Amino acid sequence: MSDHGAREFDLLIIGSGIAGTTAAITAAARGLRVGVLSKEPEIAESNTWYAQGGIVGPSDEDTPELLEKDIVVAGDHMNSIDAVRLLVEEGPPLVESLLRQELGVNFSRNASGEIDLTREAAHSVRRIYHVLDMTGKAIEEALVRTITGSGSVTIFPNTTAIDLITNVHNSRDAQEKYRHLRVIGTYALDNASLSVNAFFAPHVVLATGGVGNLFLHTSNPDGATGDGLAMAYRIGAEVLNAEYVQFHPTVLYHRDAGRFLITESLRGEGARLLNHSGDYFMDRYIPDAADLGPRDEVTRAIYREMEREDSDYVRLDATHITGVDLATRFPTIYSTCGSLGIDIRKDLIPVVPAEHYFCGGVKVDLQGQTSIAGLYAVGEIACTGVHGANRLASVSLLEALLWGRRCGNSVSDEHRRIGATLLSSIPEWVEPTVVEEFDPVLVNQDFLTVQSTMWNYAGIIRSRKRLTRAQADLDYMSHRIEQFYRGARLTRRIIELRNSVLASIIIVRSALANPVSRGCHFVE
Ligand code: FAD
Ligand code: SIN
Secondary structure (H helix, E strand, C coil): CCCHHHHECCEEEECCCHHHHHHHHHHHHCCCCEEEECCCCCCCCCHHHHCCCCEECCCCCCCHHHHHHHHHHHCCCCCCHHHHHHHHHHHHHHHHHHHHHHCCCCCCECCCCCECCECCCCCCCCCEECCCCCHHHHHHHHHHHHHHCCCCEEEECCEEEEEEEEHHHHCCCHHHHHCCCEEEEEEEEECCCCCEEEEECCCEEECCCCCHHHCCCECCCCCCCCHHHHHHHHCCCCEECCCCEEEEEEEECCCCCCCCECCHHHHHCCCEEECCCCCECHHHHCCCCHHHCCHHHHHHHHHHHHHHHCCCCEEEECCCCCCCCHHHHCHHHHHHHHHCCCCCCCCCEEEEEEEEEECCEEECCCCCECCCECEEECHHHEECCCCCCCCCCCCHHHHHHHHHHHHHHHHHHCCCCCCHHHHHCCCCCCCCCCCECCCHHHHHHHHHHHHHHHHHHCCCCECHHHHHHHHHHHHHHHHHHHHHHHHECCCHHHHHHHHHHHHHHHHHHHHHHCCCCECCECEC
């Protein structure tokens, strides 16, 4: 053991999106020394940063019962009722007390100076707080500002967690194998120097976000590669509902555009989907709710319509909207589309569905505790059961905020230390003796293969035949990638590839094990 002490904390959090930073702020306020790792050089870069639509907050029009009903209907009645009840009671007040009052997030207001409540699909009332169309950025900036200014939080940017450290898997003391499994830290790569260090804490929180990049088309930024899911699975943590992968109906389709979401709240303000020929079609698929039906149903309707017309995209029409100045209300969408020659006030917006959110994940309880002692999971990588088989819009940020808060408090309540003997029995990371250098062409090709396999065989519409093919192809790749990983000089990209293929296998196995179509798991 060398300088373990420099990287030893009361609480270690992997991920600095809304879930990780909220847990950090909470535990630091309770007197814990907290370490936060992010694989990004800029720690605000995360799925959280790109959230557009908003977060469910308190509203006079709303009641916990009504919110519960909407979440459960969207989730196709597969939700954990305990988790949903907790969320509807404790979530919205936390938006007011923590985000608005304590951290000063400046939610948009209407002409009368009240919070401007917006609407998204499958919500029966207006209850969504937003900051124009850049809600995630405003929230993440406030959270990052707070942890950066805290003397109790040490931040390690550009640091990629590789694998969790446990007493059973990693200790040199053979007796530890016979004790209960416990997570006590993580090995992590310094992306700049390519050196690997051990970080320790008696409580480790996975807050690593989503899995978008397992799929060819996604609304997520590049870092969403399912790292937390793979890390937890490798040490035997329980995983739940992994077949429920949500696709967002409207991501911009344009040759020159990167991934760019067109928020559901544009439909909430009246925009309508038209097919390639320019005809309105949603009422044929979802007669009662049309464009504002649950996200899984709208996505499948678009898929079917594209199939029927043999087209690559459909169009979103906001041109008829009056009463809302689109350029002021949706400035990011207005300017991004504008830069591509699309004036959303006058032109139709080409859109396609893309992977957006992972409803399943590492199984946790109401405190974010996983099935393994010392290991917690919060945010998109965790499965609390709130979302069931399909997530209601603007509930993800809320769930991450609430579970981040509860996890931070729970860890502070049961604060403990790792024994010195156990700590000193953990070896430094061992480099492979024969080191294979990183070849970006090989790694990129492997990534592309994983992504197209998942998109084509485990995407919006699945079949047993496609899933079986996906499993065989991914198993073969996993074997090859694992061998390569063991002899390679590690880079962030190699770590992500190894995690992506395992996370994909977890999703495909769950999908194969569940022949029943519910929510966003649809098997033909
Ligand atoms: P993230 O915010 O994704 O943070 C993950 C963190 O983990 C990052 O810091 C990352 O660097 C780090 N990390 C990952 N792997 C490693 C590793 N191996 N080592 C070290 N660090 C690692 N939800 C809503 O409720 N309302 C919305 O309006 C909304 N809009 C959205 C729009 C877009 C375009 C997208 C992509 C998502 C949207 N969502 C929305 C979903 C929501 O933003 C996410 O579910 C939520 O932000 C996830 O938060 P998180 O803290 O769990 O993860
Ligand atoms: C959106 O703004 O359409 C995304 C909202 C969400 O994912 O909750």
